[in-house]
Amino acid sequence: SESLNELEKDYSTIINENVRLKQSLEFEKAKSTRDVQIKRQAYDEIAETLASTSKEVASLKENIRFYESIIEVGENKQGLQIKAVSLHEDGTDGQYLYKVIIVNSDYGKNKSKGKLIIEIEGLQEGDLKTINITADKDGKDAALLFKYFQRVDGTFKLPDNYQPQRVHVMARLSGKKAVKIEKWYTWDKLLDMSTPE
16 A cells, blocks of 8 residues: 555656656747747848848949949040930839939039930820920920939829830030930830840
């Protein structure tokens, strides 16, 4: 009877110890899972930060190349230039974003003043139709007023059933150094890579 009581005590102790060990194991398992989640989250955040930093560095390098091209002098001095033109869909059906950078390396002492005109040539119901996307409500073209360069950007929406074919970009400076430059772009190429014709 005494040995039976001792066996029952030992059994009870073993059961309690087993329960305690199970709880301890579950706790360690949960802790380990949480540690892995925290580490994974930390790695994800580091990867995201690195990707963002790489984009920033690439953007800064591009800006440096752009500014270097603006301050070129001597034989490379080219006066008024349409330096960059880009065109992108903005996610809304028929709506687009455009960006044009105009540079004048022959600026002298005064600011350059003039107009920027961007026209889309296309077909609507078989007829040729030209749309001026830089004109405001009153029909005034985008104003240029800059010494070294100016960025002009905006949005526009094409009419229904309109098939764009070409983009005509023209910059015109007024005053003593009146000058006009223009470039034609194929619509599809401009959307793909912003490369002039």
